[in-house]
Amino acid sequence: xxxxxxxxxxxxxxxxxxxxxxxxxxxxxxxxxxxxxxxxxxxxxxxxxxxxxxxxxxxxxxxxxxxxxxxxxxxxxxxxxxxxxxxxxxxxxxxxxxxxxxxxxxxxxxxxxxxxxxxxxxxxxxxxxxxxxxxxxxxxxxxxxxxxxxx
Amino acid sequence: xxxxxxxxxxxxxxxxxxxxxxxxxxxxxxxxxxxxxxxxxxxxxxxxxxxxxxxxxxxxxxxxxxxxxxxxxxxxxxxxxxxxxxxxxxxxxxxxxxxxxxxxxxxxxxxxxxxxxxxxxxxxxxxxxxxxxxxxxxxxxxxxxxxxxxxxxxxxxxxxxxxxxxxxxxxxxxxxxxxxxxxxxxxxxxxxxxxxxxxxxxxxxxxxxxxxxxxxxxxxxxxxxxxxxxxxxxxxxxxxxxxxxxxxxxxxxxxxxxxxxxxxxxxxxxxxxxxxxxxxxxxxxxxxxxxxxxxxxxxxxxxxxxxxxxxxxxxxxxxxxxxxxxxxxxxxxxxxxxxxxxxxxxxxxxxxxxxxxxxxxxxxxxxxxxxxxxxxxxxxxxxxxxxxxxxxxxxxxxxxxxxxxxxxxxxxxxxxxxxxxxxxxxxxxxxxxxxxxxxxxxxxxxxxxxxxxxxxxxxxxxxxxxxxxxxxxxxxxxxxxxxxxxxxxxxxxxxxxxxxxxxxxxxxxxxxxxxxxxxxxxxxxxxxxxxxxxxxxxxxxxxxxxxxxxxxxxxxxxxxxxxxxxxxxxxxxxxxxxxxxxxxxxxxxxxxxxxxxxxxxxxxxxxxxxxxxxxxxxxxxxxxxxxxxxxxxxxxxxxxxxxxxxxxxxxxxxxxxxxxxxxxxxxxxxxxxxxxxxxxxxxxxxxxxxxxxxxxxxxxxxxxxxxxxxxxxxxx
Numbered sequence: 001x002x003x004x005x006x007x008x009x010x011x012x013x014x015x016x017x018x019x020x021x022x023x024x025x026x027x028x029x030x031x032x033x034x035x036x037x038x039x040x041x042x043x044x045x046x047x048x049x050x051x052x053x054x055x056x057x058x059x060x061x062x063x064x065x066x067x068x069x070x071x072x073x074x075x076x077x078x079x080x081x082x083x084x085x086x087x088x089x090x091x092x093x094x095x096x097x098x099x100x101x102x103x104x105x106x107x108x109x110x111x112x113x114x115x116x117x118x119x120x121x122x123x124x125x126x127x128x129x130x131x132x133x134x135x136x137x138x139x140x141x142x143x144x145x146x147x148x149x150x151x
Numbered sequence: 152x153x154x155x156x157x158x159x160x161x162x163x164x165x166x167x168x169x170x171x172x173x174x175x176x177x178x179x180x181x182x183x184x185x186x187x188x189x190x191x192x193x194x195x196x197x198x199x200x201x202x203x204x205x206x207x208x209x210x211x212x213x214x215x216x217x218x219x220x221x222x223x224x225x226x227x228x229x230x231x232x233x234x235x236x237x238x239x240x241x242x243x244x245x246x247x248x249x250x251x252x253x254x255x256x257x258x259x260x261x262x263x264x265x266x267x268x269x270x271x272x273x274x275x276x277x278x279x280x281x282x283x284x285x286x287x288x289x290x291x292x293x294x295x296x297x298x299x300x301x302x303x304x305x306x307x308x309x310x311x312x313x314x315x316x317x318x319x320x321x322x323x324x325x326x327x328x329x330x331x332x333x334x335x336x337x338x339x340x341x342x343x344x345x346x347x348x349x350x351x352x353x354x355x356x357x358x359x360x361x362x363x364x365x366x367x368x369x370x371x372x373x374x375x376x377x378x379x380x381x382x383x384x385x386x387x388x389x390x391x392x393x394x395x396x397x398x399x400x401x402x403x404x405x406x407x408x409x410x411x412x413x414x415x416x417x418x419x420x421x422x423x424x425x426x427x428x429x430x431x432x433x434x435x436x437x438x439x440x441x442x443x444x445x446x447x448x449x450x451x452x453x454x455x456x457x458x459x460x461x462x463x464x465x466x467x468x469x470x471x472x473x474x475x476x477x478x479x480x481x482x483x484x485x486x487x488x489x490x491x492x493x494x495x496x497x498x499x500x501x502x503x504x505x506x507x508x509x510x511x512x513x514x515x516x517x518x519x520x521x522x523x524x525x526x527x528x529x530x531x532x533x534x535x536x537x538x539x540x541x542x543x544x545x546x547x548x549x550x551x552x553x554x555x556x557x558x559x560x561x562x563x564x565x566x567x568x569x570x571x572x573x574x575x576x577x578x579x580x581x582x583x584x585x586x587x588x589x590x591x592x593x594x595x596x597x598x599x600x601x602x603x604x605x606x607x608x609x610x611x612x613x614x615x616x617x618x619x620x621x622x623x624x625x626x627x628x629x630x631x632x633x634x635x636x637x638x639x640x641x642x643x644x645x646x647x648x649x650x651x652x653x654x655x656x657x658x659x660x661x662x663x664x665x666x667x668x669x670x671x672x673x674x675x676x677x678x679x680x681x682x683x684x685x686x687x688x689x690x691x692x693x694x695x696x697x698x699x700x701x702x703x704x705x706x707x708x709x710x711x712x713x714x715x716x717x718x719x720x721x722x723x724x725x726x727x728x729x730x731x732x733x734x735x736x737x738x739x740x741x742x743x744x745x746x747x748x749x750x751x752x753x754x755x756x757x758x759x760x761x762x763x764x765x766x767x768x769x770x771x772x773x774x775x776x777x778x779x780x781x782x783x784x785x786x787x788x789x790x791x792x793x794x795x796x797x798x799x800x801x802x803x804x805x806x807x808x809x810x811x812x813x814x815x816x817x818x819x820x821x822x823x824x825x826x827x828x829x830x831x832x833x834x835x836x837x838x839x840x841x842x843x844x845x846x847x848x849x850x851x852x853x854x855x856x857x858x859x860x861x862x863x864x865x866x867x
Contacts, residue, residue, distance in 0.1 A: 017430075021430050022430065025428060025429050025430035026430075028429070029385065029428035029429050029430060030428065032379075034370070034373075034376075034377040035369075035370025035371075036370075037374075037376070037491070037492070037540070038376065038429075038493065038569070039491050039492070039493065039572060039807075040572040040806045040807055040808075041433075041571060041572060042572075042806055042808065044572075044806045044807045044808040045491065045572070045806070045807045047491055074370065075368075075369065075370035076369070076370045076371075078369075079369055084365075084368065084369070088368040088369065091364070091367075091368045092360060092364050092365065092368060095360040095361060095364060095773050095774075095777070097233075097361060097363075097364055097367040097368065098233035098234070098235070098541075098777055098781060099232055099233025099490070099491065099492070099538075099539065099540045099541040099542075100233065100363070100364075100366075100367035100372050100538075100540070101233075101374060101490075101491040101492045101540025101541060102491045102540075103367050103368060104367075104368075104370045107368060122820050125815060126815050126816035127815075127816070128814075128815045129814060129815075130814070130815070131491065131807050131812060131814060132491070132784075133489060133490055133491045133541045133543070133812060134233045134491075134541055134777075134781050134784075135780060135781040135782075135783065135784020135785060135788075135813065135818070136777070136780065136781070136784075137784060137813070137814070137815045137817075137818035138780055138818055138819065138822040139777070139780070140815065141815070141818070141820065
């Protein structure tokens with residue numbers, strides 16, 4: 001079985017797994033990183049959204065072999081110690097979460113958006129595909145705008 | 152589950168206060184041009200009253216504990232699936248104890264049959280049923296802590312005050328609750344133990360963020376899917392292509408040859424594969440070669456369901472003679488619950504005991520049914536209730552826990568069983584499809600009658616609902632739990648002459664279940680659409696007509712609020728329009744005003760929404776607004792795009808790619824929710840928002856497009 005070496009939230013890991021194993025199950029089942037959630041397994045709900053070399057990915061459809069030598073960041077790696085990332089803080093300020101299951105993915109998608117587009121338009125925010133079954137979209141929009149406005 | 156120090160300090164389980172039925176008169180200020188309508192059962196006794204009555208005898212079985220570290224710990228016998236009950240209850244406790252909110256930890260209680268019906272989460276009853284007993288238990292704890300400090304300081308108890316999780320003496324000395332807990336456990340309270348007056352509240356009623364928000368945004372919140380039980384094998388189930396299909400034969404040779412696959416087990420619902428990790432279990436499942444027998448719904452498609460429902464609609468009483476009338480028919484599709492967290496359960500079944508972890512709204516009934524299925528006494532089956540990643544009614548049923556218990560029993564190892572999203576949508580429970588006929592008659596500018604006949608695919612209520620009603624002492628209203636629930640929830644808020652609402656249920660072999668707002672989702676939505684048409688018949692605008700026939704001053708007030716704040720009647724471009732609707736239920740009232748852009752009628756967008764809500768006494772306005780926001784999103788979804796098709800005994804959709812629940816691009820860029828000032832006792836909120844928002848969306852769409860939508864979702 002091949003071994004893949006990459007970093008997860010700054011820590012180097014070695015993973016023995018079939019090449020086509022999805023990163024989501026590698027994170028959740030082999031590395032104990034449970035912030036990224038399974039919601040569909042086909043990249044449709046995006047509850048697992050994380051970053052690969054700083055860009056948004058859906059780990060449920062990314063084979064582990066594509067991660068070799070690269071940097072994976074999940075929701076657990078976003079805060080700087082006890083200091084929350086501004087997007088996480090905005091999520092608290094707007095009290096976005098309801099059940100909270102999709103929110104790690106929503107936050108990682110928002111961080112990626114704001115990295116690409118520091119002052120996103122409503123249309124830019126509309127392009128976020130992540131499903132929230134509790135229907136928290138309005139507060140997600142407010143939280144993103146709060147960050148764009150400087151918190 | 153956290154392991155708590157079992158050394159007990161102040162721990163209270165007190166007798167419940169008397170809970171009485173709130174009866175209200177059907178009319179408070181009838182409009183001059185409307186015939187007063189008859190009160191309906193739900194106006195006098197609704198489901199929340201029933202749950203209050205059924206749970207009252209065991210309300211004292213709730214446990215509040217103050218540890219020596221000053222943590223106020225409360226075991227909540229309810230599910231938390233995002234509705235915010237843990238935050239609301241923590242606020243109530245902090246208020247009555249004068250504790251810091253951060254010191255209060257609300258944990259979900261294990262299933263306990265001694266609670267009888269006081270561990271049932273449904274019908275927007277959480278705050279309504281917990282308001283009195285939780286405040287009583289916290290107030291009693293405060294009295295004991297004050298008394299303990301009085302003894303310690305040799306001061307009269309009534310000279311002491313409490314704030315910030317401490318008791319304070321007049322000279323400025325203070326003692327933290329943790330330091331007083333041991334003594335407090337043995338003192339006889341020397342001061343009154345009754346809860347505060349609402350006017351003295353400092354925290355209840357103030358906008359407050361979720362108590363678990365930081366855990367959520369840092370990825371630390373643990374759901375059922377994240378629970379680690381040593382040695383538990385990842386398990387998935389191969390399921391049939393048809394609903395309730397069965398296994399004829401299974402060749403598991405290839406599956407068993409996959410490294411890491413540990414067991415393949417036949418269970419009644421399919422073939423379970425257990426493996427070291429979930430990805431291996433999924434590979435194993437895909438390697439099974441199964442011959443399936445068709446399920447009992449083969450031959451049934453949407454068109455057959457619609458035909459059955461139309462044939463089952465109860466007849467109108469008023470004949471179509473002499474009077475002017477308006478007739479309207481409506482169809483609502485099946486809808487999946489599709490909570491973000493797929494169904495899952497951990498089960499560890501041994502020869503003499505079992506332990507399970509699964510998010511559940513009805514854990515006592517689930518515990519009993521699972522114990523029976525695996526042949527153990529209930530007392531030997533422990534059920535832990537983790538937080539749920541959404542529910543919307545789905546976790547009233549415990550299907551995955553039963554499967555996990557069956558597999559664990561067969562293989563003698565603990566398992567953590569997961570439904571895939573496809574399992575969830577194809578084999579999950581459905582909000583039943585329904586057909587509605589409404590006939591309104593009027594003469595000389597006055598409404599004479601309003602009849603609503605609803606036929607619905609039978610809803611499965613076998614999650615303890617009937618037993619709750621029986622335990623409450625409420626009379627049995629008719630055959631079937633569905634009819635009972637219908638009459639405990641159905642009501643129409645208007646003076647429209649003689650109002651009747653009747654339900655007929657059509658049995659099918661499908662998996663069904665209550666979906667947020669249950670019958671009201673179709674019933675009241677259809678009625679609010681017809682009310683817009685009646686307004687037009689009378690030459691009035693939708694707001695003016697409603698104001699002339701609404702019974703309740705509270706409902707008129709929320710309507711007036713959205714009219715003002717939402718700028719009813721403002722000019723909008725062609726293809727855009729406003730729509731409005733109201734709903735009363737759970738002793739609460741709401742109005743919703745939306746603006747829609749239907750320039751492309753095939754792809755409408757709700758662009759703005761204004762909601763007003765009166766829940767009697769809002770405990771947490773921030774959480775309350777969140778519930779109304781969620782109801783609006785459900786409304787936009789189920790009215791415009793989200794439903795599931797039944798094709799020859801199977802569900803067509805399989806993921807969020809084709810079950811088109813709203814996404815960011817479907818939600819309004821502007822939403823304002825207005826919480827009305829306190830007007831009484833707390834009412835329910837979780838399901839309140841769906842019907843008014845649903846009808847407002849459709850009314851706006853109808854106006855914008857000049858159409859009369861009758862079948863939902865519109866783009867299906």
